[in-house]
Amino acid sequence: MKYSELRTRNDCLKILSDARWADGFYCPKCTYKDKSNIITDRGLSCCKNCRTQISPTSGTIFQDVRRLPEWFHIIETLLGDQDGLSHADLKSQFSDFDKKAILKCHNKIRDIFEDIEKPALQGRIFVCCRFVGSDQERKSERRKRPLIALAAELDDNISVKRIKLEYLLDNNGHVFFHRLIDDINDYIGRMLYAQDISEEKKEEALEVCDARMQVINTEMTQAMNNFINNVIIAGQSTVLYDPDYHKNESLTLQGTPHIFVQQFHDDINDIFEKLDSYLNKCRVAPNSKNSKKCFSEFVFSKNHGSLTTSDKFELFIKKAVCK
Numbered sequence: 001m002k003y004s005e006l007r008t009r010n011d012c013l014k015i016l017s018d019a020r021w022a023d024g025f026y027c028p029k030c031t032y033k034d035k036s037n038i039i040t041d042r043g044l045s046c047c048k049n050c051r052t053q054i055s056p057t058s059g060t061i062f063q064d065v066r067r068l069p070e071w072f073h074i075i076e077t078l079l080g081d082q083d084g085l086s087h088a089d090l091k092s093q094f095s096d097f098d099k100k101a102i103l104k105c106h107n108k109i110r111d112i113f114e115d116i117e118k119p120a121l122q123g124r125i126f127v128c129c130r131f132v133g134s135d136q137e138r139k140s141e142r143r144k145r146p147l148i149a150l151a152a153e154l155d156d157n158i159s160v161k162r163i164k165l166e167y168l169l170d171n172n173g174h175v176f177f178h179r180l181i182d183d184i185n186d187y188i189g190r191m192l193y194a195q196d197i198s199e200e201k202k203e204e205a206l207e208v209c210d211a212r213m214q215v216i217n218t219e220m221t222q223a224m225n226n227f228i229n230n231v232i233i234a235g236q237s238t239v240l241y242d243p244d245y246h247k248n249e250s251l252t253l254q255g256t257p258h259i260f261v262q263q264f265h266d267d268i269n270d271i272f273e274k275l276d277s278y279l280n281k282c283r284v285a286p287n288s289k290n291s292k293k294c295f296s297e298f299v300f301s302k303n304h305g306s307l308t309t310s311d312k313f314e315l316f317i318k319k320a321v322c323k
């Protein structure tokens with residue numbers, strides 16, 4: 001079924017109502033489990049016991065949405081895209097629609113993606129982090145190229161099943177790269193490249209540089225450990241560290257078995273490349289406030305890549321109406 005072909009509000013209400021009460025009607029007010037027929041023109045169900053009229057949209061992201069067919073169309077478009085669409089992509093694809101309504105719809109959809117992706121990872125988890133998302137044309141943003149942590153649950157064939165992403169910040173809430181640049185370029189770099197720098201000064205500069213790198217490394221380690229602890233089920237997981245962490249032995253999780261693997265996972269390289277191009281498409285670069293939302297549809301599309309659009313739609317609607 002093509003959801004974009006649903007033309008009327010009632011078509012959409014029928015789908016929401018079927019999903020919401022797939023196991024039978026349930027009155028949210030009196031918990032009674034029977035109803036009279038749907039009052040079709042407004043899609044309401046009426047509780048036989050307390051006579052409360054309940055819309056399939058009430059208490060969901062669809063509550064008070066007037067143009068349901070348009071929302072369904074946007075949802076289907078997002079679900080059909082393998083690599084995630086930005087606000088800008090949606091605005092250009094739906095140029096007839098109200099821009100504010102698209103933005104609102106997109107944000108609500110992202111909330112549902114976040115909900116769907118909430119369960120923690122377990123089993124064998126590959127973890128790594130990388131600086132992602134730069135764009136030659138946006139020099140001001142390049143400076144803030146964020147460090148993104150990735151955890152991937154692997155199946156028996158070592159293929160990636162599900163991923164989680166997080167935007168890593170240092171203890172002061174700054175972007176790691178930003179601080180690194182400040183430290184190395186502005187301070188150390190100035191000293192090192194000065195024409196008349198003495199050997200003694202050079203030595204001192206290198207020492208300062210080294211000390212600062214160590215502070216940053218320790219903070220990166222802490223941030224990674226926090227991330228891992230947040231996204232895995234402890235006691236049911238083994239963590240596989242990317243080879244780069246040989247350098248950083250302090251990255252060990254208490255109580256969780258871990259292995260340093262020899263090779264970087266090819267699928268993960270591929271995911272980072274796609275994430276890079278997705279983030280470059282987003283007009284607003286990810287930051288500490290918007291990153292979870294920003295990653296949500298990318299993560300959803302990676303984690304459900306094997307489903308058809310209509311299966312994804314079903315999963316989405318079910319989550320959206322059944323809290």
Ligand SMILES: [Zn+2]
Binds near residue numbers: 030032052
């Ligand atoms: Zn009732």
